[in-house]
Amino acid sequence: MLSTITSGVIKGIEGQKVNIETCIGNGLPNFNIVGLASKSVIESRERIRSAIIHSGYDFPHGHITVNLSPASLNKNGSHLDLPIAIGVLSSTLVVNSRKAKAYAVIGELSLSGRIMPIDGVLPLIIAFREAGIKKVILPVRNVKEASMVEGISVIGVKKLEEAIVAINNELSEGDTFPIANYSSERIEECDYSDIKGQEYAKRALVVAAAGKHPLLMIGPPGCGKTMLAKRMPTILTPITNSELLETTIIHSVAGHLNKGSNNLINRPFRAPHHTISRAALLGGGVYPMPGELSLAHNGVLFLDEFCEFDSGQIEALRQPLEDHKIVISRQGITYEFPCRALVIMAANPCPCGFFGSESNECTCTAQEIARYRRRMSGPILDRIDLQLTMQEVRYEDLKFEKIGKDKVLDSETMSSMVSDAVRFSKLEGRDEKCGNISDKKIRDACLLGNLENKFLENAYDRLKLSPRSYIRTLKVARTIADIEQERKVSIEHLAEALGYRCSEYDIGKD
Numbered sequence: 001m002l003s004t005i006t007s008g009v010i011k012g013i014e015g016q017k018v019n020i021e022t023c024i025g026n027g028l029p030n031f032n033i034v035g036l037a038s039k040s041v042i043e044s045r046e047r048i049r050s051a052i053i054h055s056g057y058d059f060p061h062g063h064i065t066v067n068l069s070p071a072s073l074n075k076n077g078s079h080l081d082l083p084i085a086i087g088v089l090s091s092t093l094v095v096n097s098r099k100a101k102a103y104a105v106i107g108e109l110s111l112s113g114r115i116m117p118i119d120g121v122l123p124l125i126i127a128f129r130e131a132g133i134k135k136v137i138l139p140v141r142n143v144k145e146a147s148m149v150e151g152i153s154v155i156g157v158k159k160l161e162e163a164i165v166a167i168n169n170e171l172s173e174g175d176t177f178p179i180a181n182y183s184s185e186r187i188e189e190c191d192y193s194d195i196k197g198q199e200y201a202k203r204a205l206v207v208a209a210a211g212k213h214p215l216l217m218i219g220p221p222g223c224g225k226t227m228l229a230k231r232m233p234t235i236l237t238p239i240t241n242s243e244l245l246e247t248t249i250i251h252s253v254a255g256h257l258n259k260g261s262n263n264l265i266n267r268p269f270r271a272p273h274h275t276i277s278r279a280a281l282l283g284g285g286v287y288p289m290p291g292e293l294s295l296a297h298n299g300v301l302f303l304d305e306f307c308e309f310d311s312g313q314i315e316a317l318r319q320p321l322e323d324h325k326i327v328i329s330r331q332g333i334t335y336e337f338p339c340r341a342l343v344i345m346a347a348n349p350c351p352c353g354f355f356g357s358e359s360n361e362c363t364c365t366a367q368e369i370a371r372y373r374r375r376m377s378g379p380i381l382d383r384i385d386l387q388l389t390m391q392e393v394r395y396e397d398l399k400f401e402k403i404g405k406d407k408v409l410d411s412e413t414m415s416s417m418v419s420d421a422v423r424f425s426k427l428e429g430r431d432e433k434c435g436n437i438s439d440k441k442i443r444d445a446c447l448l449g450n451l452e453n454k455f456l457e458n459a460y461d462r463l464k465l466s467p468r469s470y471i472r473t474l475k476v477a478r479t480i481a482d483i484e485q486e487r488k489v490s491i492e493h494l495a496e497a498l499g500y501r502c503s504e505y506d507i508g509k510d
């Protein structure tokens with residue numbers, strides 16, 4: 001007989017409902033899966049056969065045809081194992097096919113009939129809810145992730161047998177299997193007070209956090225670049241529920257949530273190594289998956305040793321830094337991954353790291369330095385709002401604490417500067433962070449007077465700014481004025497913003 005089971009597939013970061021029709025007819029024993037199924041779905045036949053037999057049920061002998069519809073949609077992923085197995089078993093009346101209609105089913109099967117966790121649960125659950133489905137059967141280790149979505153009942157199962165029992169007894173969430181709760185506790189982190197003597201850099205980090213401005217730190221090894229970047233999540237405004245959902249969807253699709261780890265509870269901090277592949281950084285693959293840039297969505301992306309990244313990857317960052325999304329095309333289908341991350345980069349000033357250092361001598365030749373700097377092209381520097389030149393910490397700076405504790409900025413102070421600035425900007429009617437605001441809006445938002453315009457005009461000629469860096473300077477100045485809670489952008493704000501643009505080393509320009 002014919003049965004239909006509801007399941008779904010992932011397209012980019014969206015879930016789509018799929019119907020699995022199973023028909024068992026007379027004829028030679030055969031097991032076919034049709035409907036644009038990928039190799040991994042076709043391979044599931046052996047797992048399904050073995051799982052059904054090892055769970056103590058008979059595998060039907062007739063001619064089995066499984067059709068995945070709509071046929072126009074590519075179907076990939078081992079999570080279709082369980083729904084196909086349930087489809088086969090409802091065609092043989094082991095599963096009540098009428099009751100099965102109330103459920104969507106997802107899960108991977110092992111040969112013994114155990115149900116393995118899968119990737120991309122969250123977008124699938126959202127798609128099921130939108131399709132009006134009330135109950136989902138899924139691997140027990142995916143329950144925590146799935147229960148983030150309200151308005152749909154999730155039933156976690158460990159074995160094929162449990163899935164059959166759940167359907168035949170019309171179980172709902174909480175009926176038989178324990179459901180873990182989504183935890184919302186915050187993790188304790190390190191603090192900016194751990195770093196002494198980089199107060200100028202901390203100020204720039206506050207500007208970066210308040211306006212979501214990309215930031216580059218250039219300085220010798222050991223000056224604290226990595227420590228400064230790692231503490232960034234301690235000063236960002238708390239993640240909102242909708243941001244958390246957006247980011248968790250991306251992590252879910254990338255398969256970061258099913259390995260027994262906790263759900264995201266904070267803004268993500270991603271720090272990929274410079275040897276990372278282009279696909280892993282930006283996203284890609286035959287069935288496109290989000291890369292590190294998107295995994296950092298609504299959080300921080302830290303690119304240490306920035307000049308060591310492949311020059312193609314550095315160039316490829318240009319578009320996402322402007323548009324905050326990555327677009328990948330595969331076989332006529334366009335996939336879009338959001339990447340609204342705060343990007344922080346760190347680099348040494350030269351291959352040995354000590355060019356311009358006050359305490360160590362640089363051992364690089366002029367050619368080596370020139371080659372090293374060329375990796376960071378003008379166009380990418382143009383898009384980096386804040387460019388800091390840092391020095392090693394001096395002995396006097398370490399004594400700050402003895403002079404007075406208020407001289408060392410700590411995370412609490414910095415974080416309230418950030419949230420005050422964000423609140424001020426919202427009160428002024430600007431919902432977007434200055435780093436993301438449109439070029440037209442920023443001109444109006446700065447409320448520049450004649451003196452300020454004159455000052456900018458001079459700076460534009462003297463510093464040979466590009467039109468893009470001119471606009472970016474305005475954006476940074478607006479954020480600085482927000483931190484100072486001032487409606488009008490003043491010359492001081494503009495001067496500070498320009499100070500963040502003029503890298504002493506003049507990297508990238510020969």
Ligand SMILES: [Zn+2]
Pocket residue numbers: 350351352353354355362363364
């Ligand atoms: Zn050097």
